[in-house]
Amino acid sequence: AQSVAQPEDQVNVAEGNPLTVKCTYSVSGNPYLFWYVQYPNRGLQFLLKYITGDNLVKGSYGFEAEFNKSQTSFHLKKPSALVSDSALYFCAVRDDPYGQNFVFGPGTRLSVLP
């Protein structure tokens, strides 16, 4: 069975500093990895995904993520954080390209301080 861990409940970073939100996964097959962001009282917005290919994936709003197979990690990064990046971030995985069951991590709350 697939699972996702986000080891930090909360990440605080100063505006303008780089940010990292961590994600590790466990799957039986090839991982298909996703990052979503959720603003208060809103649905989830897709940021980026890793399916295959380059380990560094670029996504929306200046976010990128690095896939590391040996460490089974898919950390979300941004070179320079904005206050408006403050939100709840979810990592998700599916290990079956035919399946439709995403497994979401518990979420990490990012606070960017001015």
Next chain:
Amino acid sequence: DTEVTQTPKHLVMGMTNKKSLKCEQHMGHRAMYWYKQKAKKPPELMFVYSYEKLSINESVPSRFSPECPNSSLLNLHLHALQPEDSALYLCASSQAGPTSYEQYFGPGTRLTVT
């Protein structure tokens, strides 16, 4: 257009009421999903429709009844709910078939059961 719409935005209902949540997308997606999300928690998958057929039912109580009238619409019929059913209900859609497509989420319906 990558928009999934949901109505109503907010719903308050008594435990004896019958109500329905509606979801619509015009992206040509053939997979549609219902999720339940409690505050500060990840979304929990409830139902998946693939090509208008129910493909996943995650042991959801029968007081929740999904319906997919056509490829663009998804309903969730509610009857005799309990206060613990109060949550944000999210609809999502994606491509269906043998690949790993991201899901697009609607803004959700905030349901309060009194």
